[in-house]
Amino acid sequence: MASVSLTDILTLLARLAFVLLLYIFVVSVLFSLRRTIRATAAAAHEPRVPARLVLTEAAPGDGPTGRVVTLDRPLLIGRRPDCDIALRDDSVSGHHAQIAWGGESWQIEDLGSTNGTLVNGQRATRSVALRSGDVIQAGSATWRVELPEA
């Protein structure tokens, strides 16, 4: 003969479920977080070949030439202040182009700029792999790509 009713048991189960579900949610968020961190860490640990960009030409106000930029992480080129290489040249768009590691080489890609991004004089419409000696141009600014001897 039980003096514990079905309602009591249901209530007890629901109470336990409440706390359990809270923790299940916490754990799910933690897992999601981990995946995020893993992904960014993985991206960060991609083996890369370090490269350099040497400024060969620039609009007045963007000089002096000869300045070297080390290429070791994704680079955003443009006029907006949040770009890694922020230029003042009017012919450069806000987010003009970007350079990122493409698994086997550094790639440059135009981000829909008005005047286009040139690689060795040719307008780049898709992402282009960079090799040592390539010349890239955005507006009036020109760089030479230098890679270490393979």
Place this chain on the structure above:
Amino acid sequence: MDRQIQTVGSAFLVGFALLAMGSGYWQIWRAPQLANAAGNPRVVEAEIRASRGRILDRTGQALAESQDGKRVSARPVTAHATGYYSRRYGTTATERAFDRYLSGRETSDTLESWVRQLAGGPRRGADVTLTLDLRLQEAADRALGDKRGAVVVLDVATGQVVAMLSKPYFDPGRLDEDWTKLSQDEARPLYNRVSQGLYVPGSTFKAVTAAAALDSAVIQAGTMVSDPTGDTTIDGFRITDSQRPPRPTFDFAHAFAWSSNVIFAQLGLQLGEERMRRYAERFGIGKALPFELETSPTSLTRTTPMTRVLLASTAFGQGELLISPLQMAVVAATFGRDGDVPSPYIVDTARAPDGDVLYRGRPGSLGKATSAQTAATMRSFMALAVEEGFGGNAALPGVRVGGKTGTAQSVPGLPDHSWFIGLAPIDKPRYAVAVIVEFGGFGALEAAPVTRQVLDAALKLG
């Protein structure tokens, strides 16, 4: 900036960890203290929601029950048996000893109780039935009148306590309100005189001495003894009879009936300390009797080894003896059970709301004190004491009552305490009684008549 943001993040993490620890401190570490604290309103709320079991007498009458979260007593006359239940002042007697059952924490089904505990829902307690008979209790109350003292009645066959009165008593339901008055009352109403009261037994103790002497064949019922002057001296200490026997020589049985201190003093010396101690121990004297309620340990003497004077005095019931009324009732009952010492108990059953019996009190024995032969002889002694001795006031028409008076020193300047132990019907005893009337004078004067009334009521109840 990155590093700083990360540092700040770690600092916040530490902060949250501290919060978690703080939470754990209050919720786990200090929980027992806080959950039961006097200021915590949840304690009262839990009381109101839970239904504590009732305490009933053997006929089913309610002695104590819960109303609106308060514990009320229908019958204050049983106050010392039920005990009080107060949040501020604690619990005593049955309320305490059987709290697990009354509060509902004890159940028959462990799974159920575990679920209940987790669910934290309101509990329904078990009803506890005592062996007391309310009618007898009330009769004892009437018999004692407005005197202070104690009355205890044992069922000889089982050892059940059928009546246990300690006067003055109080109303447990009004304990919180009356506490100051009660705790400062010099008559000490909160004290259970039956099991906790320690008194000099006076001549009632002669029953123990006589039983010890008979059982060890130091003396026989028919042995002639003489007490011509009603007094004697032992080691310079003068011992007198409270009343000179009618004859200078008589048999031992009459020495008992006429309560001769002189004869018993000499008998004590003959018995010797070692035998005295041994028999006292067999009856349960020297420690607290096993009992559900609070008991005080009785004692034969404080001194080891005993001097001759002390031994002699102890033998006739003075000395350093400290005995409780419950103990004397047990002694009396022993003679009704062929020398087997009963283990007294007062709780009969604890019954859960669904009817399951969770606890059952059972008769027990503390061992054998004397042979059946000795017990029979003692019964005849006690009958003689009532018929020819000082116990006449305990006699009942149509029933043979046996007993022994006792007059014990109380406080210098005040009347002695009046004692009586009784057994009836003496041939096949059903009830054993011990009565003490504080400051009542001679045993025969106050305690014996009370015993008569109580036995009368008991035997009428059947």
Place this chain on the structure above:
Amino acid sequence: MSAIANRRAWPAGRSSVALSRAWRWRELGLLPLAGLPCVVGAIVLALVWERPLGDARFLPIYAFLGLLLVSHVTLSIFRSRSDQLLLPLVGALAGIGMLSVTRLVPILGPRQLMWAALGIVVMLVVAVGPWEARLLERYKYTSAAAGIVLVGLTLVFGIDPNGSGARLWLGTDQLSFQPSEILKVLLVVFLAGYLADKRELLTTSLVRVGPLRLPPLAYLAPLVAMWGISLALLVWQRDLGAAILFFGVFLVMLYIAVGQGWYVVVGSVLFFAGGVICYGLFSHVRLRVEVWLNPWVDPQGRSYQIAQALYALGSGGLFGSGLGNGYPLYVAAAHTDFPFVALSEEAGLSAGIALLMLYALLVARGLQVALSARLPFNRLLAAGLTSVLALQTMVIVGGNLKLIPLTGVTLPFVSYGGSSLLANFLILGVLLRMSHEEQVLRVRAESGLSTQLQRLWTGKFRPLAARS
């Protein structure tokens, strides 16, 4: 030609780039998990109160969960790339808040829902609107001015609709809001803007003053002045919790901007000095400290709240006395000041710790948004807003647990309080906005899609599109 041939595979990463994956699946998966505890809680209450699940008092809870779904759908439709963990986390917290209000003061349920709805609308507008977070940088001084005006208004017109002893509200008895909640956002905007702007000056052109290197007073002064004024006003107004909060946020943002640890040390010393002065000057401060040190001094009178809070905590244990089964209402103002205690009493230490974990995760996520931002202003803004949430939580829970003196700040998203909900949803909106912006940038960096496809996929609102 060569361009096509030169195309390479891009790093896998977690670029949720493909057109077909524009929906916010992760968020959709987490939202039910976030809302379920809330529903189960309602079930417990329904069982304990013996009312049907469809009873009127549970409707605000369901409505709120519906609002969460609407938010998710809105964000997805507007192709928001914002972080997908923030909304579920806040949803879980606010859901517990709805549950808490329903349990403690059911008639206020619809009120809480109304403010939550308002807050969610604000959040969505901020998150998907055609503006950028860095726009706020331009309005830093406006922010500061608005803040001071608000405080001034409260000083003059302030009312005390709850009888708490301090006139901290504006409005009428029926509808009032607490300006200090908006003030905290304004303060962070100002500080983020100012510190981002003057950051280099503050770190580079240091002046030696004895053994310390201080930034030039001219630059430090407006900061200290702004902070000092708001602090003084708050203390004068008896809003001690807000004072502690503002002070903390100020220190944190200064530290992040300037990177010198000893600022924190000096700041803390100043804080304690200020605290001692206040203790000496104000009787109400003395009262709070006294009650904090010994809550048993007058458990029926002055220290009633904290004493009852401790009793409630002690009666909870590991699994609590059961939702609806305990007596949290013995703690006065449980739904506004002590929701943590109320939850801990009825659902136990296990639930309390889970709640703290949720806050910790929210703060962690907010700081990650800060870390992934490119612009200094964005970083400071995100870090500052997140710190507000973190500090507010720590101050109120710390006060509940007698770790620090009790103050009147609210537990974000869980306490009953319209202004608090509004302000905190606003904060969430800004964080979502910022994480959206950063994510768009990052996706662009990792995507390798042609520019044509990019134009299509970022949708109608292209705040980061190249200007022609």
